[in-house]
Every structure is written in structure tokens, then in C-alpha cells.
Amino acid sequence: MILHIDPSNGIPIYEQIVRQVKFAIANGALQVAEHVPSVRDMARISAVNPNTVVRAYRELQNDGILKSIRGTGLAVTAEAPTLCRRIRLEMIQQRLRSVIEEAAQNQVDWDEIRQLVEREIQHQSERSRESKS
């Protein structure tokens, strides 16, 4: 599992780790019962402070996404994929909300926003159709 940590994007680093693990589970890059790298390995690979990784893993355990398997490390729980897919949807909703907030702050009116969203959806679905054919 490879993390892309950007310390300067305003989201705390432990939160970035939490999110990326959740996304990896949601899209199947991490499977049920699979182990995540140890704290030390994860810290080393992504060059972040080990304590930050500890904090991220603790939060993932509290959320029921990882559980500790005695003697071996932390593994993805059986409920994790469902949970993570829901969380992923929530995060995307939040991102969408902040985009719409930004548009509203800049006096873009609702119809214009709707048109933009429609156009983007159209654009994406055409592209995915093209890549399939």
C-alpha cells in the first residue's frame, strides 16, 4: 500500500493516512483480513513520524476498520468494506459541498452550478464509455 502524503494541504497528516486506508479498502486495494504495514514500515515508506502513524491506526481501530491480531499486527475487519464505501461517499459529498459553497460565495447562481455538475457528469460518462469500447 502506497500513501501520498502532502503535509501542506491543510489536512492533518494522520487524517490523510486514515482517509487513504479507508479509500484503499473501499476500492479493494486492501482486502478483508489483509494486514496493513507495521507502524515502523508505514512510517518509513511514507516518511512521516511514527507517532503520526500510531495515531492514524488507533483511529482506524476505533472506527472498527482495523483490528489487532495478536502477535501479527493489524488486519482489515470483515465489516470494513461496507463501512469504508459509506465513508467514501460521505467524503465525496463533503468535497462537493465545499465546491458548491465556494461557487455560492463567488455569486455563481444555482442554475449555473447545476448546469456545471450536469455537464461534468455527462463528460465523465462519455469518457468511461469511450474507454470501454
Added chain:
Amino acid sequence: MKLKSVVSMQKVSKRFRKTQALDDVSFEIGPGTVCALLGANGAGKTTAIRTLLGLEQPDAGCCRVLGWDSQKYSREIRARVGYVAEKPALYDWMTIEETGWFAAGFYPPGYQPAFDAYCRQFDLDPTRKISELSKGTRAKVALSLALSHQPELLILDEPTSGLDPLIRREFLQSMVDVAAEGRTVLLCSHQVNEVERVAEQVVILLNGKLICFEKLDELKERTREVILTLPESDAVVPDLPGTVLAQATFGHTRSLMIQDLNETRLPDVTQNGLVLEIRRPNLEEILLGLLRERRQFDNSGREMNGPDRS
């Protein structure tokens, strides 16, 4: 014995002729912490490190490292601390191997095998002469020397300036390894984005004064940048709910770095037609804001004091 602080400076001042290098500086670093020492060039960072190691005597105040008084126990401290200086002093006529063997004489047994292991890890050819090495390779030798006695505290003084991204990443990873073993790191660097990845605590010095000593998380959590668009460039900026650290004007927009911003009270301010944007600044932006603000402040102070800058 469990130490409360691995590094401590209490009201330390140091003057070199006309330059006040350190001015009443106090901070403490707990065990197992990665602490970054930041500040502009000439802010006193290297002097702080040299004073901690007992290489400079402070004019006032007291330094302790690993519980030892820096003034009295410089040797004991240096035997237990790993130090990578900005320009590592190595004997040019020795090979890497010989350098490790020479250094091993100063430390307990086990130093040389550890040094050899680091050389392999950093892909160093032990038979090469120091004089033939590139800047990056020299830095790796210096790091290997500093790590081989398993120091309880690792001090790095701009170790990665002028090094390529791969070597910088290797340095960062060895720092992570040191921290993972519960040892302490004091890092002085201008690569703020790298510092941001690994540091838990930051100490910011400016003209010898301590202007910030805080946990990095908290500093970032408490600080916001508010961008205001004013109707006219000379319009008065309303009072914002929070402590203003720094501000800068770009035509009609005014950027304010604010600590402990009370966002619930912001709507009162925005009523009179100001466009607001609130951002979470990164460490570099906070640092720049603080340094710029203080520079303006100091310049105006100096102008008031006398005409010596005409």
C-alpha cells in the same frame, strides 16, 4: 532513569561582539520527540546547537542535554549524542573505512560493525577516499558516523541543504527510524515541507529571540489565514475575532494570519460586504508570515531608535 526532558535551555543568552545570537531563549524537548528548529539565516539556530553541545559558553542561562549541564559535561554529552554539522569536518586523506575505524576509537565497542552496516545501507563504497566524495556522499558518511553509537539524541544542522531528493529522503527515513526507536531528534532545516512531515514540535528563532515553541499540530490547528477583499485599498480592516500574527496587503486584498480565530463571530465582520476566504496555512506560510512581520517590526523599531541605517 526516565528523563523529563532530553534537551533543555533556560534563559540562554549569547553575544558575539555586536550580534546578539541568542536572547533569553528557553525551550525543552521531551524524550522520543522529533523537534524542528526553524528560523531565517543568522537567527541563532547553529549557536543554539553549539551551546547545547558545550562548544560555546552561554553569557547567561543554562543548558542541559540528557540531564547533563552543557557547560561542565561537554565531553559526556558529545559521547552520547549524534551530531551532523552543516559542513561535516572529515579528514580528506582517509578512506570511508578508515574514518569509521578512527571514530570507533572514541566510542564503546560495537561502533565499527554498526558503521559498516550503515555504509551498506547507504550504498557507500568503504574504500573510497573522503577527498573524492561528492557533497551528498560526504553527508551520508557524516550521518553514518553520527548514528553508529546508537545516540539517545540525534542533532542535525541543515544536513540536507544542497542534496538531491533521493538522499534527502534517505536522511528523512533514517530520522524516522531513530524516532521509531523512541530516541530524540533535533532537526534544523530550511526544507520546511520535509520538516512538516516528521516534526512534532517546532521552535522558531528570529534574531536570537524565541518567537514560537509549540506542538506542530496545535500550531497548525490554531492558525488560519483570512483573506479579505476590501472595497478600496486604503479601507480600514475590521477587527477580527482572534490574535493577528501577521498581515500582508496585495492591492485590494489583505491577508491576515490569525491565531485562535473565532469563526462563529465572523459573520458580524462580513456583513459590510467584505469577501472573506478562510484557509489553513501550511507551516511554510506560517513561518513566512511570522518572519516577514517581525522583520517589518524590527526595521521600524530601528528607524525610530536612530539614524544608523541611512
